Amino acid sequence: MWALLDDTATQITLIASVLTMTAVAVLIYFIQHRMRKDAHVHEGDHTFDGIAEGLNPTPFGLHLIMVAVIGFAFWYVMMGFPIWNWTQAEQYDQEVSAYKAKFDDQWANADESTMLAMGESLFNANCVACHGYTGEGQNGLAANLVEFGTEKHVASVIQHGTKGSGYLTPMMPPQAPTIAAMFGAEEDVLAQNIHNVAAYVVTLSGKQPKLGDPTAGQPIYMATCMACHGMDGKGMGPAGNIPNFAKDLTAYGTPADVVRTLKHGKRGHIGSMPSFAEKGILSDLQYQALAVYVSKELN
Template sequence: MNWLNDNVNVLTLIGAAAILILTIGVAGKYIKQMKTDKSGGELTGDNWDGVGEYKNPLPIGWSLSFIGTMIWALWYFFMGYPLGTFSQIGQYNEEVTQYNQKFESKWANPDHATLMGMGEGVFLVQCAPCHGITGDGMNGKAADLTKFGTEQFIVNVVLHGSKGQGYPLGEMPAGMLDESSAKAVAAYITQDISKTGTKHPELVETGKALFATCAACHGADGKGMGGSAPDLANFNKAGFVVSILNHGKKGVIGEMPAFNDGRLTKVQKIAVGTYVDSLHE
């Protein structure tokens, strides 16, 4: 790539060179003065443990550099930046947008095998460094993805709370129900709300009555009241993974970013969720 063929790059390089020259010149001048000049002038009258302050004027070199930088910035943003002309940066952004549109169109209705292959590729690059190749969280360093979407996962969330997803209604506190009640609520959610099926159908009715504690945030239907809280109706492994990818999460080893900045398309998120769904315990 020829950097000088792009007006944006040329302007950026000129600005960088000017700032570098000014920095070296001004710094050199005042370092030299520090070695030769002696303090003097009128004191301000303030005194801190015997240390006074002179009423010295603002250094001319610093003032000119500051004003020049401000003038350059205003000119660059309002006049110098070629908004209506060719830019390699703009061309790159347009090409990325066009490619993503073609990608979404091509894979609008992928079959399960395609989602698995696509999801595995994205998972190994984006997720495995923290969650491990097998998705087990590498001994607690990150979330164990093999347990997502299960009844036991819901029980753990009810008992220990959930933090770091940034929903409007805030974080879910720990200890809202005891373990037996949490199991009943998990049975109700998986049986009647997410409809993924429960291993404890005998607890569903009890869980339905206890769900009133959860409905305050998740809504009576469990759908999260328009995005104010997680949608429990979409609480299968694939759906929950997509939700995490959209919102991000604060974990033990750091903060997982929200993948809603164009790094992953909608179908890629679904593919990752489909692949994680295959990571059984």
């Protein structure tokens, strides 16, 4: 479309342009009229190098224009765009949320492959700058999303600890030393124990372990992880009654988990991920599409 004619601002601008052009035409008419009529101007006493001040009254048309301009300015500030209840930022927010709602309506019944395609294009637009096209995190610049949610990722969290997602417990310290102290420090024993507890952790969110033995991992979980993540893994502390105490491992790597990270952001050991809720650019459906893409397609 060449112009948004149904937009109030456009309409006002159009009317204002027509008024201005009319005013200019009237002005030109009066000036030409006068030039013809008063080829000789009455001069005052003040002269300077032979140039004197004219003593003619200002033309009536100019007074009209002056009054009209003041009237228009008054209308513009008080009624057109009232200064007390209109801001550009607010209008922007309203328009953006209206478009988001329209978008979500349009795709309300999208099937999984549509969601994945949507997720992929959103990922390319918003995430590749840090996570890379493959999602692998560009050599440690950001989290490796291909491994995120797998035993490999749990194992690396056990080695390095993690922080910055806004739980009551501000950080999870590295757990490998504790596991070594309690269950054996020999290199291969420790590695096997870490794989087993990681296997147990991924079963909490309903995944099939590939590297370790969850049955062997359970006692290690109870001894080292339960204090924060709880018996059931829901992240509500040792007695399971403190909401938001630590990460809910039953949701680990699921779409809900990804949405939480997107909304909250994460300032971790690897680096800082922005909060997309603060940026305010994604609609509810777009969060879902990204979450499905990250949790199902990337890993």
